[in-house]
Amino acid sequence: MTAAPGTPAIGPDPAFARRVVTDAAERAAELLATLPEPALRDPAQRARAGEAKNLARSVRSRFMRLHGEAVYxxxxxGHTLDLRLPELVAGAALAYPGLVPSADELLVERARPQADKEGLEIDQGIFLREVLRSPTAGRHLIDxxxxxxxxxxxxLPEFRRTGELDxxxxxxxRRGGAAHLTIVRTDCLNAEDNRHVEDLxxxxxxxxxxxxVTVGLLRGGEMTHPAYRGRRVFSAGINLKxxxxxxxxxxxxxxxRELGYINKLLRGLRVDHAGAWHTPVIEKPWVAAVDTFAIGGGAQLLMVFDRxxxxxxxYVSLPAAQEGIVPGAGNLRLGRLAGxxxxxxxxxxxxxxxxxxxxxxxxxDEVVEPxxxxxxxxxSLERLDSPAVVTNRRMLNLAEEPPQLFQQYMAEFAMQQSLRLYSEDVIGKVGRFTAAARATACATARATARPSA
Structure with missing residues (x-):
């Protein structure tokens, strides 16, 4: 890996390398502190900020290449703690100052619109790319x-007792042996955001x-959105607003989203259970039912379902180029399915x-009249409710998408998606999409409003 000009040397001594990372981050922060807020910078100031951040990121990248496994x-x-993504990056921020943004820095950043941010999540992308690249660390994190x-x-106790939760x-x-999961973001056409991922x-x-529960179903609920009121919608993808x-x-x-519920839909849930000695995960077959459209993230979801x-x-669409971001693991799976x-x-x-x-x-798999x-x-739920289906879906998924391939893809996804989030074209497109959606909503509301008395 070639370092950017002026990048401090990162050597094999972990303690020295850690100080180099901290020093580089502090120098970048000092320079940024002399500049106006990101949205107010002129072209020359944006260039200075970019140079400072690039230098610090080059140091972080080289550090993680050399010491990433030791950091993890x-x-x-020693791989005895199972840290989820938020816990892992929070721990890295405390143990390795300057390697990833601190909690305080993220708090300030999250209060800003996307166009006004410094792009601190790119540093998380650098960190997680190298963690996921590692055969041992990456596998442990995915587990x-x-x-x-x-x-x-x-x-769980309440769900087992009542069979339903909002x-x-x-x-x-739960209806019989089937779990019916209904997405009910009725005002935004089931568009996904942080809360949606948590709930799903x-x-x-x-x-x-x-x-x-022996089989699962995912379907969209009826909308209250003016343009689709009373109709079921599967998903409008990422919430651009x-x-x-x-x-x-x-x-x-x-x-x-990718390492959590989508991977669990595909590969199951890792828990202690009676059969853990031979199969350490609990898997069940899944059915998806598409009403109206599955756009973006909704289309990505369909690629891991059994039926x-x-x-x-x-209709189905994956407008990644129009939005400017990477469509999750859609690039990994769509070619296998469709060519x-x-x-x-x-x-x-x-x-x-x-x-x-x-x-x-x-x-x-099947297209029917509404x-x-x-x-x-x-x-479909009845046909898939079979222990033999569970075993065979596991073997099909193993052959079609080996875990190592998924891990390799997600390592690069962590880096490239973080860069895309802060690219000028994405920020411009999202702003235009949001303005257009707002104008359409207003026009629809005017058209459907009752005339004044």
Whole structure:
């Protein structure tokens, strides 16, 4: 790895290297403190800030290349502590000042709109890329993220007793042996944000932990949004309004989403149970039912389900190039399902695939008229409710997406997505999308409002 000009040397001595990282971070912070807030800087000031941050990041990157595994061993007490992503980066901030942003720095940063931030999460991306690259540290972190959340463990007794819970963004209800997870962000077309990820991971954990549940379903609820009032919607993807406001985080949303509930849907939940000696995770088959559309993150979700049903009037899209960010693990999985050419048409060109198109069968298992979707869901849940299905889905997933491949992809994703979050084109696009959505909502509200008496 070639260092940027002027980068201090990082040697094999961990103590010395740690001081170099801290010194580089302090020098960058001192320079930034002399400049106006990010949104008020002129081109020359932005260039000076960029040079200072790049130099410090080059030091961090080289440090993690040389000492990343040792850092992770120290933070996890020799791999004996299972730290989730927020705990890991918080521990790194305390033990290695300047390596990743501190809690106080993040608090200031999170209060700013995306366009006004310094981009401190890029430093988290540097740190997590090297952790995930490591065969031992990366595997340990992914295993830690496969554990049930404390929230789910606390709610499990109530769910087992009542068979239903309203988590805020998601409702979960046990019907027979099936857990019905319904996304109910009714005002924003089930667009995802930090809270949505928290609630959906909790719901997935509950479905996997409850021994009375043998199969799961994910579906969108009925909307109150003026443009789709009374209709079910699967997902509008990432909440661009929240991203514009600076409320979509790398650790709590973008990485937790992939390493948390989506990975649990695919590979199961790591818990102590009677069969842990031969299979250390609890897995169950999953069905997705698409009403209206599955956009962005909604389309990504479909790629890990065992059976995907869709209403004939629905469509799937993954507008990553239009939004400017990386579509989660969609780039890893879409090519396997649909082929390289269609992947590029969807991801790079913004192609929508309508449920009735022949190519839709590469992503959807069954397409039915909207009034037949409930019956198709019931049939699929019944057919997949089998121990043999569980074992065979495990073997299919192992063959199609080996854990090492997923780990390698997520290492680079951590870095590239952090950079994309703070790129000028993304910030500009998100601002335009948010303004356009606001104008559309106002126009729809005016059109649907009652005339004055």
């Amino acid at each position: 061993r120290e933070l996890t007490d 830690a993220m496969a554990l049930p959340t404390e929230r789910a463990l606390g709610l 988590l805020g963004s998601v409702r979960i209800e 991971e909790t719901a997935v954990d509950l479905a996997l932990l409850d021994p009375a 929240s991203l514009h406001a600076g409320q979509i985080s790398l650790v709590d949303f973008l990485l937790r 995907v049903l869709a209403a004939a009037d629905s 390289g050419r269609i992947s590029r048409q969807v991801v790079l060109w913004g192609r929508r695939i309508h449920a009735t198109e022949p190519d839709a069968r590469l992503l959807l 009034d037949r979707l409930d019956a198709a869901v019931d049939e």
